[in-house]
Amino acid sequence: MSNRELLLGDDAVALAAIHSGISGAYAYPGTPSTEIFEFIQARAKEHGIQAFWSANEKVAYEEALGTSYVGKRAIVSMKHVGLNVAADPFVNSASTGVKGGLVVCVADDPGMHSSQNEQDSRVLARFAQIPCLEPANQQEAYDMTRYAFELSEQIRLPVMIRLVTRLAHSRSGVVTAPAVPQNEMNPVEESMQFTLVPSNARVLYRRLLEKQPTIIKCAEESKWNNLDLPETPSSIGIITNGIAYNYVRETFGGKVPHPVLRISQSPIPKQKIRNLLSMVDELWIVEEGFPEIEDLVRGVIEPAGKIIHGKLDGSLPRAGELTPGIVGKALLGSWPEGLAKTLDETPNRPPALCDGCAHTDTFALFRHALEPYEKQQGKRIRLYSDIGCYALAFYEPHDAIQTCVDMGASISMCAGASYVGQFPAICAIGDSTFAHSGMTSLLTASRQNANMVVVILDNGTVAMTGTQETLATGQDLVDMVLGLGVDKDHVRVINPVKSKYEENLAIIKEEIEYKGLSVIISKRPCVQWMRKSKS
Amino acid sequence: MKCDIVLAGVGGQGILTIAYLLDNAAVNKGLCFKQAEVHGMSQRGGAVYSHLRISDREILSDLVPEGQADMILAVEPLEVQRYLSYLNPNGVVVSNVEPYLNIPNYPAIEGVLGALVKLPKSVLVNAKGIANSAKLPRAENMAMVGAALPFLPFTMDDFEPIISEMFGRKGERVVSGNMEVIKAGYAVGALTAKLLEKGLTSEQANGLTKDLDPLEIEQLNVEELIAKIQ
Ligand SMILES: Cc1ncc(C[n+]2csc(CCOP(=O)(O)OP(=O)(O)O)c2C)c(N)n1
Ligand code: SF4
Numbered sequence: 001m002s003n004r005e006l007l008l009g010d011d012a013v014a015l016a017a018i019h020s021g022i023s024g025a026y027a028y029p030g031t032p033s034t035e036i037f038e039f040i041q042a043r044a045k046e047h048g049i050q051a052f053w054s055a056n057e058k059v060a061y062e063e064a065l066g067t068s069y070v071g072k073r074a075i076v077s078m079k080h081v082g083l084n085v086a087a088d089p090f091v092n093s094a095s096t097g098v099k100g101g102l103v104v105c106v107a108d109d110p111g112m113h114s115s116q117n118e119q120d121s122r123v124l125a126r127f128a129q130i131p132c133l134e135p136a137n138q139q140e141a142y143d144m145t146r147y148a149f150e151l152s153e154q155i156r157l158p159v160m161i162r163l164v165t166r167l168a169h170s171r172s173g174v175v176t177a178p179a180v181p182q183n184e185m186n187p188v189e190e191s192m193q194f195t196l197v198p199s200n201a202r203v204l205y206r207r208l209l210e211k212q213p214t215i216i217k218c219a220e221e222s223k224w225n226n227l228d229l230p231e232t233p234s235s236i237g238i239i240t241n242g243i244a245y246n247y248v249r250e251t252f253g254g255k256v257p258h259p260v261l262r263i264s265q266s267p268i269p270k271q272k273i274r275n276l277l278s279m280v281d282e283l284w285i286v287e288e289g290f291p292e293i294e295d296l297v298r299g300v301i302e303p304a305g306k307i308i309h310g311k312l313d314g315s316l317p318r319a320g321e322l323t324p325g326i327v328g329k330a331l332l333g334s335w336p337e338g339l340a341k342t343l344d345e346t347p348n349r350p351p352a353l354c355d356g357c358a359h360t361d362t363f364a365l366f367r368h369a370l371e372p373y374e375k376q377q378g379k380r381i382r383l384y385s386d387i388g389c390y391a392l393a394f395y396e397p398h399d400a401i402q403t404c405v406d407m408g409a410s411i412s413m414c415a416g417a418s419y420v421g422q423f424p425a426i427c428a429i430g431d432s433t434f435a436h437s438g439m440t441s442l443l444t445a446s447r448q449n450a451n452m453v454v455v456i457l458d459n460g461t462v463a464m465t466g467t468q469e470t471l472a473t474g475q476d477l478v479d480m481v482l483g484l485g486v487d488k489d490h491v492r493v494i495n496p497v498k499s500k501y502e503e504n505l506a507i508i509k510e511e512i513e514y515k516g517l518s519v520i521i522s523k524r525p526c527v528q529w530m531r532k533s534k535s
Numbered sequence: 536m537k538c539d540i541v542l543a544g545v546g547g548q549g550i551l552t553i554a555y556l557l558d559n560a561a562v563n564k565g566l567c568f569k570q571a572e573v574h575g576m577s578q579r580g581g582a583v584y585s586h587l588r589i590s591d592r593e594i595l596s597d598l599v600p601e602g603q604a605d606m607i608l609a610v611e612p613l614e615v616q617r618y619l620s621y622l623n624p625n626g627v628v629v630s631n632v633e634p635y636l637n638i639p640n641y642p643a644i645e646g647v648l649g650a651l652v653k654l655p656k657s658v659l660v661n662a663k664g665i666a667n668s669a670k671l672p673r674a675e676n677m678a679m680v681g682a683a684l685p686f687l688p689f690t691m692d693d694f695e696p697i698i699s700e701m702f703g704r705k706g707e708r709v710v711s712g713n714m715e716v717i718k719a720g721y722a723v724g725a726l727t728a729k730l731l732e733k734g735l736t737s738e739q740a741n742g743l744t745k746d747l748d749p750l751e752i753e754q755l756n757v758e759e760l761i762a763k764i765q
Contacts, residue, residue, distance in 0.1 A: 006562055031574055113573055137569075137597075170571035170597035171558055246595040254595060325601030338602035338620040343650040346616040347640045349545065351581035392579075466574070 004173035009163055012138045012174050013077075013105050014039035016145030018047055019179040020101065023072035025051040026060035028436065029465035030079030031114040032168035033107035037077050038468075048182070055471050056407070056436040057082035061089045064102055068158075069194060071186030072100040073149055080108040080119050081406065085437070087124065090158070094128040095204045096194045097156040100183050101149035105161040107168045110288055111321030116387070116406070118319070120289035122241075122266060125160045129208055131215050132160040133224065134242035134264040138172040144224065144264075146177060151218065155211055164288055166321070167243055216267050224264040225272055234258040237280035238331075239273065239297070244288040247327035268293055277303060284331060285310035288322050352392060358459055358524035359390045361496040363400040366426065366455070369508040373424055381424065383455070384417070386410035386438070388430035389463045389526075401428065408437025411454055415445040418452040424512045425452040432462040435472035439484060446485040446517055453511050454519045456481070459526040467529040474523070481519050490518040497524065537590040538688055539599040541618045544610035545635045546583050549676035553608065554585045556680060556701070560693045561589045571597040580637050582614060589688060608683045610662070610676050611635045612647050619654075627656040629683045629724065631675060633663040652738040658682055658727040659741045665719045665749055671709070674716045681720025685728045691721065719749035726752050730761065739764055 007015060014036045017025065025044070027037035037051065044051035050067075054060035057078040064076035076086075083090060083106050090104065106124075109115040125132035133148055135141040141163065148159040192200045219225060238260045240248045245262040261276045263269065277283065283306055285294040291311040298308060309315035309330075316322070316330050329335040353360050363383075370381045385391055385401035386409065393400040403413055414427035429438050434456050442454060458477055462468040472480055481491050492511060494504045511518035540557075544550045554570050561568035572585040586599040604621040609630040622628065630651055634644050651657050662678035671677075684691070694717060702709045723744055730740035743760055744752075 004562060006558055034574075165573075166571055166597050169574055170569055171554075172569045172594075172597075173562060173567070243597065246597070250595040250600060254593070323598055323601065324596045328600065335600075336602040336623070338604070339622045339624060339626075339654065341616050341619055341650075342653045343613075343616045343642065343647060345642065346613065347638055347642070349580070349582040349614075349638055351546070351579045352637075354579055389579075 004175055006171055007138055007142075007174045008035055008169060008171050009135065009138050009141045009167035010035035010107070010169070011039045012141035013145045013161060013163065015174070015176065016142045017075040017103065017149075018043060018049065019176060020146055020149040021073055021180045021182040022049055022075050023100070023182050024064060024067035024074040025049055025077075026054050026063040026074065027077045028054055028057045028060055028082060029462050029468045030082050030107070031465055032109060032163070032165045033077050033079045033082070033105065034465050034468070035168070036075075036105055036107075040075070053469055053471070057086040058089060061086040061093075061104065064104070065089060065093050065096075065098070068098040068100040068102040069188050070100070072183045073102070074100065075103045075105060077105040077107070079115065080106055080121050081116060082106070083121055083124055085407070090124070091128045092196060093158050094130050095196060095201060095208055097204070097207065098152060098158055099156070099186070099188050101152035102158040103145060103148045103152060103161060104158055105145070105163065107163040107165070108289060109165050111165065113165050116404070118289075120292055121160065121162045122292050123290060125162070125266060126292075129212065130157050130160060131155075131218065132162055132266040134162045135167060136243050136245045136262070136264060137167070138170070138174050140224070140264075141167065142174045142176065155214055155218075157208075157211060157215070162242070164243060164321070212267075216269075219265045219267050220269045220271055222265040222269070224262070225269045226262050227272060227276060228256065228260045228262070230257045230259060232257070233279070235280050236282045236284065237261070237276045238284045238286060239263060239276065239293055240286040241293060242288050244286045244322055244327065247322055247324045248286055248331070250324045251328040251331050263293055268296055273297060277306060281305070282307045283309070284315070286316065286322070286327055286330070287311065291318070350395060352395065353389060354527055356527045357389070358496055358522065358526070359393060359457055360398070361498075361524075362428075362455065362457060362522040363390075363393045363398050365496060365501070365504050365508055367398075367400055369505055369512060370424065373512075384410045384414040384425070384427035386427070386429040386433045387464070388433055388457070390428055390430060390457055407433050408441050411438050411441035411445060414452050414454070415441065415448070415450045418450045419448065423451065425450075426455065426512070427452065428455040428457060430463075431456060431458045431460070431473050431477060432470040434477070435470065439480065442481065442486070442519070443484045449516045451515050452517060453508075454517070456519060456521045458521050458523040459529070461526050461529040463526045463528060467526065467532055477521060481521070486517055486519050490514055490516065491521070492518070493521045493523055495524055496522050536688055537588070537592070538606070539604045540587040540589075540606045540608055541599055541604050541621050542585040542587060542608050543614040543618055544583055544676075545614065545637070546579055546581050548583075548610040548635065549673070550583050550585055550610065552701075553610075553676050553680045554587055556694065556697055557587055557589070557687070557689075559697045560689045563693065563697070564689070566591055566688070567594050569594045569597045582617060584614075584618060606683065606686055608679060610679050612644070612651060613641065615651060624655065627658060627686050628654050629658045629660070629679065629686070631662040631679055632659050633661070633675065652741050654737055656731055657737040657741065658724055659745070660720060660723050662720065665716055669712045669716045669719070671712045671716060674713055677713050677716045678720035681717035682724030684717070684721050685725045691718065722749045722752040723747075726755070726757070729757055733757070733761060735761065735764070
């Protein structure tokens with residue numbers, strides 16, 4: 001058993017990418033995808049792989065596309081909402097096609113364990129008209145990634161691997177296969193293939209459409225779109241995907257007494273679905289994620305004479321992740337109960353800013369500075385915030401922020417509010433989020449000299465996702481802000497420590513009163529990061 | 536054989552270290568296992584848990600099915616309550632008695648522990664005391680895994696090489712100290728298991744073990760101990 005490696009789903013994808021001979025790995029951190037890149041990065045030198053954190057997912061995707069352009073294999077990994085940021089190159093790379101195998105691994109987060117939404121990346125794969133593979137376990141995560149690189153080069157399209165939190169962050173044994181060497185340098189020869197001016201784009205879009213029958217055929221023949229038949233026929237059939245397949249099998253102790261079509265390679269295999277439907281009167285569609293297959297199967301005019309159960313008729317919950325109990329109860333009508341609580345009340349234990357976190361002190365300063373305005377306006381004034389540890393300032397005892405929408409939105413939303421008269425208009429954004437998507441927002445606000453205060457929380461790291469390297473910190477960050485056109489007299493750097501409280505408060509009050517754009521960089525390292533870099 | 540465990544605690548208490556030890560023990564024995572954990576937001580003083588499944592047959596779901604866990608192993612006593620709906624009625628709760636106080640509305644600890652001994656099968660352990668006497672105050676998690684061992688498909692010999700590998704870097708003293716902690720936890724777990732087997736209630740069994748010195752448990756006569764309640 002010694003050839004079994006103990007791997008997270010994320011690790012299994014990463015190891016398969018290394019074994020597939022990737023030359024480049026690119027990513028921006030995001031739970032639950034972060035470990036994919038981290039696993040490769042830790043082994044990059046030994047395997048001669050270029051592995052960098054990029055400023056954001058769009059950049060990472062384009063870097064991967066460039067590596068593919070010269071004929072080498074690349075993986076780009078991100079969380080589901082990261083694909084929204086990378087959507088432009090992602091969708092267009094379906095038209096250009098690829099040269100070296102390009103695998104985009106996207107980790108979805110049903111149940112929103114650490115995300116703003118639970119969007120389903122299969123929908124975006126269908127939108128871009130590329131194949132999507134959905135492993136059900138760590139072994140398949142490895143095997144499918146190996147296959148994805150082959151498929152990508154065979155059909156000359158990017159291929160998506162969709163993970164979900166429960167697989168990305170679950171560990172099990174994986175058996176590996178021999179590694180292959182990296183591709184030789186072999187750039188695209190045709191200059192039009194990557195030049196999407198309209199005259200070329202029309203030709204290339206047709207090429208993409210011409211590839212569709214091939215990717216449909218691959219899906220129809222895929223061993224991961226397997227139809228398991230029971231020993232005795234049943235009038236009920238089940239369609240399922242990814243890890244939902246495990247829950248369906250778990251419900252029946254591994255031996256399902258109904259035909260089960262597992263769909264883990266898209267586009268959906270329509271012929272296989274029709275075959276299943278011809279055998280049964282009643283169909284259950286058990287999907288982890290959106291009711292994507294269910295919607296396609298039901299269509300506008302539902303299949304005549306068939307009863308279909310799934311998320312769209314309320315047989316399964318539409319929101320949240322599936323669990324073995326939820327699936328079991330739906331399919332069997334009941335599920336064994338566990339024990340009841342024996343304590344009258346179990347208070348929640350929500351995540352909180354760490355003891356000694358600089359963000360706590362920065363928000364305390366702003367809470368204080370805003371008091372006179374609050375008195376005047378007779379209401380609490382909160383900051384436009386971004387995504388990072390500081391979003392925890394939403395909770396008591398802070399109650400200091402009012403937004404957390406998407407990376408970079410704090411600055412642009414605050415600007416939009418200030419343009420039409422909100423005052424004071426203040427926003428807070430972390431250093432990494434600023435590098436990701438804040439710079440273009442600040443450039444725009446600085447051209448308008450928006451009457452607002454932008455607080456950049458420079459804690460030296462990407463803390464929220466586990467203290468990765470940030471691309472904008474210290475003097476570099478100050479220079480970037482100046483370069484974007486903010487008046488140097490209104491770019492202030494503070495160190496939010498107790499001993500400088502009064503001094504800092506005065507600076508903040510001044511900049512709130514200034515009728516124009518101010519940037520206050522609050523600079524103090526994250527304590528978790530300090531602890532890690534010491535050990 | 537199957538053993539489904541829900542590991543529970545608070546971020547920073549070393550839940551994932553327990554998981555690592557048990558994962559490796561399972562792999563070394565050629566058993567199948569799956570272990571799902573949550574990273575990210577929940578690590579900052581928030582509730583954390585991990586689902587660990589060990590079996591001699593293929594494991595399907597990464598999550599322990601509701602109502603089917605064989606054990607809740609908790610490094611923090613209040614955390615047990617959150618996961619009771621996972622425990623099958625014959626399952627065991629192995630919990631630390633030491634509260635982790637980082638919320639303003641933490642209930643009275645007597646009530647929290649009182650609620651635990653009302654469960655059909657519970658094993659309460661003073662992990663802090665054990666860890667402190669080995670001068671490894673951060674090893675409460677290791678005391679807990681020791682206490683769970685009598686209910687797991689492993690022996691002390693399965694743990695030893697993994698502990699050496701895990702702590703070897705920090706020196707021989709840390710390795711032997713952690714083994715000492717695991718063994719002391721084991722003594723409490725094994726005795727409580729025996730008392731429960733003899734038909735004592737959780738309340739009776741834990742009442743008897745509560746004030747014992749783990750290092751002296753081996754010399755005890757179980758029958759004499761039981762006689763104390765009659
Ligand atoms: C598009 C997108 N990519 C990635 C993430 C995941 N994510 C959330 S916060 C964050 C980093 C925050 O870093 P920073 O702004 O420096 O704040 P800190 O956590 O250090 O306080 C990341 C990567 C996301 N939510 N959205
Ligand atoms: S990880 Fe760092 S930034 Fe995040 S809450 Fe803790 S100290 Fe603050």
